[in-house]
Amino acid sequence: MEQPPADIEPNNIPKGAQDVIVAKVRLDQPVLFLGGRHCEGCTNDILGARLKIVEVRAGSAQIGQELFVHFGQRSEHREEFITYPTTPDQQSREYTVVSYLDGDGKRRLVPFQISKLELEKWQAELLAYDRERRKNNYRE
Numbered sequence: 001m002e003q004p005p006a007d008i009e010p011n012n013i014p015k016g017a018q019d020v021i022v023a024k025v026r027l028d029q030p031v032l033f034l035g036g037r038h039c040e041g042c043t044n045d046i047l048g049a050r051l052k053i054v055e056v057r058a059g060s061a062q063i064g065q066e067l068f069v070h071f072g073q074r075s076e077h078r079e080e081f082i083t084y085p086t087t088p089d090q091q092s093r094e095y096t097v098v099s100y101l102d103g104d105g106k107r108r109l110v111p112f113q114i115s116k117l118e119l120e121k122w123q124a125e126l127l128a129y130d131r132e133r134r135k136n137n138y139r140e
Helices: 088-092 116-135
Strands: 018-027 045-058 066-073 094-101 107-109
Touching: 045 094, 066 094, 088 116
Parallel strands: 066 107
Antiparallel strands: 018 045, 018 094, 045 066, 094 107
16 A cells, blocks of 8 residues: 555454554565466465565554565455555566465465455556566567
């Protein structure tokens, strides 16, 4: 989220969550898919990211601290897409996140739903970026 949620509902944070942190962060590297090409080594976690804290809003964290977070679990049974920074511009922005330490010892992001308008804007950015890459014959 570029803007923090107006209120962090306790029901958004799982029961048993420990060490809850609300912080403004920046990606330290692109988001990672946590599974091999053919899902070898797959776990319940789909994505992961290394974040660098630039501002602490709540919780015990330090500016400059780096955290590896997991997000997008297969067991969430979501009906919508998972949005995450993909384009270079999106990856350079700062985001407000809520994270917690789960019972399995992994730090996870608390998911928040974005509005339809925000989703459409995000997808438009991705499409424009993809069109530009194709125009320049870019292949990863």
